[in-house]
Amino acid sequence: MIPVLTRTADAVPLYEAACAELMARGFEGDLSLTAADRTVFATDNSIYQVEPGAVAFPRTRDDLVRIARLLDDPRFREIVIRPRGGATGTNGQSLGHGLVVDTSRHMTRILEIDVARRTVRVEPGVVKDQLNRELAKHGLFFAPELSTSNRATIGGMISTDACGQGSCLYGKTRDHVLALTCVLTDGTVWTAEPLDAAGLAAAKATPGRVGEIHRAVDEAITANAGLIAARFPKLNRCLTGYDLAHVRDDRGRFDLKSLICGAEGTLALIAEARLNVLPIPKAAALVALSYVDFDAALRDAQALMPFGAASVETIDSTVLGLARQDPIWAEVRAFFPDDPAGRTVEGINLVEFVGDEEGAVESALSRLTDALDAERGSHGKRVGYTIARGAAIERLWTMRKKAVGLLGAAKGDARPIPFVEDTAVPPEVLADYIAEFRALLDAKGLRYGMFGHVDAGVLHVRPAIDLKDAAQAPLIREVTEGVVALTRRYGGLLWGEHGKGFRSEFVPETFGPLVPVLETVKRAFDPGDRMNPGKIASAAGHPLTRIDGVPRRGEADRTIPLANRDEFDAALHCNGNGACFSFDTDEAMCPSWKATRERRHSPKGRASLMREWLRLAAAAGADPAAALRAERPNWLGDLLRSLRPAGKGDDFSHAVKEAMDGCLACKSCTGSCPIKVDVPSFRAKFLALYHQRYPRPLKDHLIAALEPLLPLAARAPRLGNILTANPLARAVLARLGLVAIPALSTFDLAGALAGLGVATATPAALRGLDPAERQRSVVIVQDAFTTHFEADLVADLCALLVELGFRPWLAPYRPNGKPLHVHGFLARFGRAAADGAAALRVLAAEGVPLVGIDPSMTLTYRSEYAAALPAGSVPPVQMVQEWLSGRLGDVAPREGGGRFRLLPHCTERTNAPGAVKDWQAVFRHLGLALDVPASGCCGMAGTYGHELRNRATSETIYRQSWARHVEASAADLLADGYSCRSQVKIVDGIRLRHPVRALLDHVRTSAVATRETLAA
Secondary structure: OOOOOOOOOOOOHHHHHHHHHHHHOOOOOEEEOOHHHHHHOOOOOOOEOOOOOEEEEOOOHHHHHHHHHHOOOHHHOOOOEEEEOOOOOOOOOOOOOOEEEEOOOOOOOEEEEEOOOOEEEEOOOOEHHHHHHHHHOOOEEOOOOOOOOOOOEHHHHHHHOOOOOOHHHHOOHHHHEEEEEEEOOOOOEEEEOOEOHHHHHHHHOOOOHHHHHHHHHHHHHHHOHHHHHHHOOOOOOOOOOOOHHHOEOOOOOEOOHHHHOOOOOOOOEEEEEEEEOEEOOOEEEEEEEEEOOHHHHHHHHHHHHHHOOOEEEEEEHHHHHHHOOOOOHHHHHHHOOOOOOOOOOOEEEEEEEEEOOHHHHHHHHHHHHHHHHHOOOOOOOEEEEEEEOOHHHHHHHHHHHOHHHHHHOOOOOOEEOOOOOOOEOOHHHHHHHHHHHHHHHHHOOOOEEEEEEHHHOEEEEEEEEOOOOOOOOOHHHHHHHHHHHHHHHOOOEOOOOOOOHHHHHHHHHHHHHHHHHHHHHHHHHOOOOOEOOOOOOOOOOOOOOOOOOOOEHHHHHOOOOHHHHHHOHHHHOOOOOOHHHOOOOOOOOOHHHHHHOOHHHOHHHHHHHHHHHHHHHHHOOOOHHHHHHHOOOOHHHHHHHOOOOOOOOOOHHHHHHHHHHOOOOOOHHHHHOOOOOOHHHHHHHHHHHHHHHOOOOHHHHHHHOHHHHHHHHOOOHHHHHHHHHOHHHHHHHHHHOEOOOOOOOOOOHHHHHHHHOOEEOOHHHHHOOOHHHHHOEEEEEOOHHHHHHOHHHHHHHHHHHHHOOOEEEEOOOOOOOHHHHHOOOHHHHHHHHHHHHHHHHHHHOOOOOEEEOOHHHHHHHHOHHHHHOOOOOOOOEEEHHHHHHOOHHHOOOOOOOOEEEEEOOHHHHHHOHHHHHHHHHHHHHOOOEEEOOOOOOOOOOOOHHHEHHHHHHHHHHHHHOHHHHHHHOOOOEEEOOHHHHHHHHHHHOOOOEOHHHHHHHHHHHHHHHHHHHHHO
């Protein structure tokens, strides 16, 4: 049994007092001092881990003013501020001890879109893709592109002066910032925007902090103009933050935005931004080129750039290999055909042309393709090229965007990590520079992956290092110093794109004699050194943060014994890339995050809490892996443990439990997370361990007993429905924490199957089939919910198979065990899985394929069963559409019918995306069109939405995505998940059809029409 796990010195009295004072001053947002939130906010997308004292989620600009004015209170002179956006930074820009100020929860409003002037005003927590979704309605977009655009906030982009793909055409974030409303450290609200001579004179004459800033900066850049011009590099990526070279813009105006953009929150808090936006290009085309050698791809990029492309991006073989294992590959593989000569593709260049006129884009494209065709055969290392247009372009860029996360999914403990991955050099020397960079890494025996913006001279290089290994930790400094020297030799920078953060120790080496000028700027804005201290510049001239002077995540993980690291591998390898923080409610991952906007209720948050829990367990001498192995299936013991007093007191396990309770176990993270962080897997293990000490609610036992009890209840379904649907029963169920219990099916399944000639599948019956019968036979594997709540669907599936010329058999009902796994009854699940797999093996041995109806239950055989049982012991169970799509050659095609829309189960959409396409193939073959619109989770997720504590969140999730699709039209809308159909029925009172029903209706109609035609 795991002991009570307490965190020593958990509370920080200074920050407790500060939060209390903020509330007394009328703070309208949220404040958190909890161990859970502080743990989650200790990391970002970097290798570092520093826990803050508290987290503030301001709601308004006035809240930012309240925070800033707190700094002037003598009681809080040691308080420091850590501004935070989307937490996608790769260098710890927003990390550190202090008060984190996170605007991404509440300050997310798009305040104004001025279409005529092509400007927009936004709060800092607005996400880039969120903004562009609204702008697209007006034919506009915010140009700076980055791979994290679905979770990166505008405030964060400004603070890091973000850019990425297409920067040579569109520039950096600062090139599109027209004005910034900031809150200074004394609480002054000030708007930074370009000033002419008269405006500058007036600003310098302004009393207080604003006047001091303008006087100090003007004097500094005037006195050091020559030094600034000589010292600042002439690169596309230039320098992020404190950009003294651009305080005077190209029109001679004085513009302090150039200092704040890229300053990483060291100068002021951003309250609002006015941005320049552009018309969406009306035409685009993309050329995907493949190479047998990555160096050839880099060198060829220089030859491609003169053709006028908007962007030229490259990907190496490591990233390409990982992409082939990701669901995205199914959408882009056609653009990377195999080499006819059998050579392996080791590098890719993506070259995009955009414009407002189709003719201009096609003309530029033709010039390039003509040149490529002329070189065909003479360029020995270029395999070939393909051309993408329309939606395919976005799919290819999505693959490129996923490169960051994909690298983190590399196997082994040593995984590619960011710390020298945004260097910038002149593009013309990039290939030679990278050759030396690779030699540096090769000499240290390091694996690595590369991708990036060859047109801008920026290549993201991530060496694979295991920071849990103390012997490898020094490599961070060794490699960094080697790369610093290398970039200096090639006239480049260590930080060309992702900011300085904890790499600020190299600022003096880069800026040299300009360091006192940077300190002057910092002192003018932040005289007390309270804004993100240790980064970029110090008001007091103190040494800046050193890369090995900050705790790293690997150091904490190192204290966890190897056996427990292996057991909870799915949590420990989360690298913080934050893909689970996507704003888009039409993406399946992660519904609990989207509904709550609380980061502990996300895969990254839960993984962070799990890592801390394992560390605390190790410190207490506990062995979670051994405790799991010792668990034995014992339903009586489980039940008796529920009679213990409820858990109270200071136990970190309670904080972890609260976060795990919010998880829907939808498994979208398992499929969509580039690292494949499998929250339902480690959540089930945690719940099993938690409930060894603390009692389970009785509802868990009722849910666990559901699959075995349903066949008994189905013997008298009407009586069962009377017993569960009356007011007293509903009150009892509510008392237990359950709502929305579905009604048992009263459909005569046995009679319907008999009428269709469907028999029970037994080994003897299958063994007696002749070869022709065996060839057209298929065994339907029942699941508890379809069989007992939608029995007519089982009959409809059998009827469809008969109509299509197959012979269905029905496997004897057996509990699948998924509810046991979801609720952490792992020992009992292991037994159920072993029994179920054994029964299926007996049937599969007769050579007849097995097919399941419900996607979630069917996928349990290939995921949870596979993890719990010995390799090869679980026979394949396909989903209906997977099997049917493989047998279309045996099915006569049908003529055209209608058009339908399918909302797949989120587990299916994310973990078996090919199966969704299989539905489309089956519908197409039978003469029907099937669209699969983007959608998130329905909010039911098995038993989750049937629990009282989850019902409000469940319906919030439903309204965020599914409700819109249902409202548009239910007549043509299909859903193949039982829980999804159940949710729609509960919320909207509509019974959506399963795809099988739509197919059966069409096939029967076609058959009638054919018979009538023949009769005529």
